[in-house]
Amino acid sequence: KRGKGIVFDGGNDKVRVAYADSLNTSRTGLLTVSAWIYLTGSGSSHAIVSHEDSSGPNFYYYVGGSTASKLGAFLVNITGTGSGWKESTTTINPNRWYHTAFTYSGSQIQLYIDGQLDSTYAFYGGLSPTSSPIDIGTRNNGLHYFKGTIDEDQSFKRRRNQLKLQHRPVQAKQQLHQPTGRQLLDTGTRSGRSRKPEEHFSTELHA
Known part of the structure; x- marks a missing residue:
């Protein structure tokens, strides 16, 4: 651990959140x-x-898809015939903290870095359904392991506006903020082991 985040070694570390209908x-x-x-x-x-x-x-x-050190988001629509893919213009440099986010509104993918809108991509359609677990620090296929620390990973089944995303980095610097929502701490595993009680890694899904 590093503070209240989890350190991933880039080799085989991950946090897995078991699938639930929510x-x-x-x-x-x-x-x-x-x-x-x-x-x-x-x-x-x-x-x-x-x-x-x-x-x-x-x-x-992810960080680093087609272009090294760029923040990116990739989505597939509900028919499985179309995909939306966008990478940031800002470079993610090692050895410093970034608050990162992406939103999908049904017509746009938007990437935010430290509360500021970085880039936008037009993409349409509902999201492809899947009953697989959510993996943090790796892809579900066991590739592309993250090397570094991830903290306060959150997913919302809605599009947050820019004001809230701008407020988040400032708020987190001022105080430890525990948002409301459905906590998934008890369903997470790290490298196949159950999360220890003292690991305060925040993984949440908000309806």
């Missing part, structure tokens, strides 16, 4: 995913959080 983001077609990240590795393919199965992702959130 995790079905395809019902609303709206989504916000946010996390504090501190990257210690370089290069490509550091997964922050993913929700996908063998047919492809509902969503996949």
Whole structure:
């Protein structure tokens, strides 16, 4: 651990959140995913959080996809025939904290870094359904392990507005903030082991 975040070694560490019906983001077609990240590795393919199965992702959130050190989000629509993919213009440098987020409104993917809108991509349709677990620190296929620290990873089945995303980094610096919502701490595992009671890693889903 590092503070209240979890350190991922880039080799085989992950947190897995077992599937529950409340995790079905395809019902609303709206989504916000946010996390504090501190990257210690370089290069490509550091997964922050993913929700996908063998047919492809509902969503996949990462640093370094086609371009190293760029924040990215990838979504698949409900028919499985279309995908939306956007990477940031801002570079994610190692050894410093960033508050990162992406939102999906049903027509746009938007990426935020430290509360500021970085980039927007037009994409339409509901999200592809999946009953797979959510993985933090890797993709569900066991690839692209994150090297560094992830803290306060959150998923919302709605699109948060820019004001709330701007407020979040400032608020977190001022005090430890525990948001309301359905806590999933008791369903998480790390590298196949149950979360210890003293691990205060925040993983939540908000309806």
